[in-house]
Amino acid sequence: GDSVTQMEGPVTLSEEAFLTINCTYTATGYPSLFWYVQYPGEGLQLLLKATKADDKGSNKGFEATYRKETTSFHLEKGSVQVSDSAVYFCALYSSGGSNYKLTFGKGTLLTVNP
Amino acid sequence: EPEVTQTPSHQVTQMGQEVILRCVPISNHLYFYWYRQILGQKVEFLVSFYNNEISEKSEIFDDQFSVERPDGSNFTLKIRSTKLEDSAMYFCASNRDRVTDTQYFGPGTRLTVL
Numbered sequence: 001g002d003s004v005t006q007m008e009g010p011v012t013l014s015e016e017a018f019l020t021i022n023c024t025y026t027a028t029g030y031p032s033l034f035w036y037v038q039y040p041g042e043g044l045q046l047l048l049k050a051t052k053a054d055d056k057g058s059n060k061g062f063e064a065t066y067r068k069e070t071t072s073f074h075l076e077k078g079s080v081q082v083s084d085s086a087v088y089f090c091a092l093y094s095s096g097g098s099n100y101k102l103t104f105g106k107g108t109l110l111t112v113n114p
Numbered sequence: 115e116p117e118v119t120q121t122p123s124h125q126v127t128q129m130g131q132e133v134i135l136r137c138v139p140i141s142n143h144l145y146f147y148w149y150r151q152i153l154g155q156k157v158e159f160l161v162s163f164y165n166n167e168i169s170e171k172s173e174i175f176d177d178q179f180s181v182e183r184p185d186g187s188n189f190t191l192k193i194r195s196t197k198l199e200d201s202a203m204y205f206c207a208s209n210r211d212r213v214t215d216t217q218y219f220g221p222g223t224r225l226t227v228l
Binding site: 004034036041042043044045046049089091093100101102103104105106107 | 117118120145147149151154155156157158159162169170172205207212213216217218219220221222
């Protein structure tokens with residue numbers, strides 16, 4: 001079945017550091033890929049998405065490129081801020097047949113210190 | 115901006131008791147979902163709902179679980195006789211079009227079964 005593996009946390013960085021959170025997936029067909037973010041006390045918010053190979057999703061300085069050859073969708077940001085502290089979830093969405101659910105990774109807690 | 119809301123934010127119950135978790139999806143959305151996250155584990159799909167019936171359910175969603183849209187706005191998840199292992203964060207989500215549209219999540223209800 002479908003699965004998502006993402007980098008174990010927690011990740012602790014200083015402000016303005018470079019961020020990478022690795023995500024790889026296993027899926028049949030051609031899934032769409034997502035990064036969701038959960039700020040403390042809030043729900044899951046869509047951060048960015050990519051729907052086909054080589055697409056780059058971007059939002060709020062975050063980027064991720066859909067790499068079919070390596071089945072990866074790594075999240076990057078060039079310069080993190082304290083306000084980026086949150087849990088980040090990689091997810092895939094397979095819409096083959098009757099399967100319309102999101103499959104999530106475990107989440108990676110990011111803490112950015114001033 | 116419209117958002118998915120969930121109540122209560124935290125529910126504590128005794129093992130064997132019934133609980134109802136409530137969600138108000140975004141008003142023009144047609145597809146509704148429940149996910150859960152046991153502490154430290156992945157966010158897992160439970161069930162999807164459309165046109166007043168279940169579209170898909172996971173193996174987790176056994177006879178102890180049921181969903182309902184009792185009126186035009188609420189979407190509920192009932193656990194008939196809670197077990198300790200039902201302790202988790204439960205997320206509701208909705209979208210307009212399940213094939214192409216992003217799922218929008220609520221803030222979650224933390225269920226603690228004692």
